[in-house]
Amino acid sequence: MRRPLIRKLEKFTRLSQADKNMLAKIGGQRVRRFSAREDIIHEGEKPEYINLINEGWACRYKTLEDGRRQIIAFFLPGDLCDLNVFILKEMDHSIGAVTPVVISEISRTAFDEMMMGHPRITQALWWESLVAAAIQREWTVNLGQRDALERMAHLLCELFIRLEAAGCTSDSSCEFPLTQTELGDTLGMSTVHVNRTLQELRASNLIVLKDRTLTIPNLKALQSVALFNANYLHLDHEGTHLDANEE
C-alpha cells in the first residue's frame, strides 16, 4: 500500500535501490491532499506538474457544453497523470478526486532529472504510459462494442486487476467508492440502467457490491461475460523473474 508506484513499476522491471530511493523521494515531495469530489486540475488551466496518485482514487473527465459528462479514466494509487503534460499549453480536460486523495506533484525539473539519471526508471515510466494508452484504447472498444452488461463487467475486471497490481485488494475484495452516477458517466449509460445492470450481475453471483466494497467471487467467470482479455494491461512481463539475478 505504501509506494504503490514502486510496486507497480516492479511488475515491469527490477529496480535498483538507487532507483527506488529516487522514486520514494519523488513520491514524498510536494504532497497535496484533496477531498472527495474536489478538482485537482481543471480544463483550461496550464499544467505545471505531473501528478502522482499516492492514495485514493481520482478520475479524468470532460464535460460537454450541455452538461453531459464523461469519465475518461480512473487513476488508482501508483498511477501517473500524463508524463510531460507541461508541454501542453492548457488542459483539455479536468482531473478530479473521487475519494479523498493524496498526490505528489512532480515538477518539470524533477522529472527531467529522473529521466536523465535513471534509465531503468525511464524505461519503466515509458511502459506505464504505454499501458495507460492501452487502457484508453480498451475503453474505446468497451464503449463501442460491448453492451451494458459486458461493459460493466469489463470495467469491474479492469479496476480489480489494476488495484491488485497496486496492492489495494485483499483476497477477492477491494474498496469500491464509485457511485452509480459515476459508473453511468464512465460507461455512457443512465443511472437507471447502471442499477439494472448491477442487479443482473448480482443475481448471477458474479459480484457482491455493498457498502462500498466489491467482491468478485469468481474472476474468471466475470472476465468471461465481459470478454475480458488482460493482455492490454501488459502485466505478464517476465521482468521480475528473469532479472532476479540483478540488484
Place this chain on the structure above:
Amino acid sequence: MRRPLIRKLEKFTRLSQADKNMLAKIGGQRVRRFSAREDIIHEGEKPEYINLINEGWACRYKTLEDGRRQIIAFFLPGDLCDLNVFILKEMDHSIGAVTPVVISEISRTAFDEMMMGHPRITQALWWESLVAAAIQREWTVNLGQRDALERMAHLLCELFIRLEAAGCTSDSSCEFPLTQTELGDTLGMSTVHVNRTLQELRASNLIVLKDRTLTIPNLKALQSVALFNANYLHLDHEGTHLDANEE
C-alpha cells in the same frame, strides 16, 4: 503533401534545418508499402519498429472473440504509431491499411539517436504523442456521450482538421476513403444506421460525400452539431508565429 510529419510538427514548434534533415532521413529509411485492407502489424506480434505513415490512411483496430470489431484510431499522413512501442512484449491490437499506404519503419536505435541529438524534435514528438492521447480520450467522450448524429459529425470534423494540418485538404474538401462499414466499426453503430445518419447530414447540407470525396461546406455549422471543440487537438500553438525570428 511531401513530408507530412515535418509539416505537422511545425504546428507545434519551429524546427532547425538540421532537425528537418534528420526527420527527412528518418522518413526515407526502411520504407514499406501495403495495399488497402492489408495488415501492417497484427495483435500478438512483437513490435520492433515505430511506424510513420508517409502516405495513405491506416487504422488501429481490435477484434473481440466473437468477431465484433472496433476501430480505435485512424493514422493519417504524418502520424506516428506509438513512440517506444518496442518496450512492449507484444501488440495488444492490430494496425491495418485502410488505403494503399507507404510507411517508414523507425528502429529503436534510430529513434534513440534522434531523441539524443535533437531536443527540439524530442519535444515535438512528445507533443505529438500527447495529442494522440488526447484524441483517444475524445473518442471515449464521443462514444460515451454523443448520439449517432453528433458522433458522426464529430468524427468528420476531427478527420478534416487533422488532414488539413497534414496538408491533405484542398479548400473545404478532402479524400475520404472510409466505407460505411468502417464508419460503423469506428462509431459503434450498425451500417444501416451509419447510412441513415449520413443521409441526415446530407439532407441538412452539412456534408457532401460522394465518390470517396468529402466536402464540408460549412465547418462551423458541422462543428456546432457535433459539439466539437478543437482544443484537444492542441493546434493553436503559438510556435509558428512567435518563434518566427529563428531559423
Place this chain on the structure above:
DNA sequence: GGGCGACATTAACATAGGTAAGGTTGCGGC
C-alpha cells in the same frame, strides 16, 4: 456484354437502453 462482388440504400420490425417520476434508506447536523 453478362455476371459477380463490394458497397450503398431502403423498409419493416425488434429491443436495449433512456426518461420521468417517485419511493426507501442511511447519515450528518442541529
Place this chain on the structure above:
DNA sequence: GCCGCAACCTTACCTATGTTAATGTCGCCC
C-alpha cells in the same frame, strides 16, 4: 428526534438504434 440530502432502487413508458433482408448501383473480369 427530525430535517435535509445523497445514494440507491423500482416501475412504466418511450425512442434511438439494431436486425434482417430485399434491392440498387457500380466497376471489373472473362
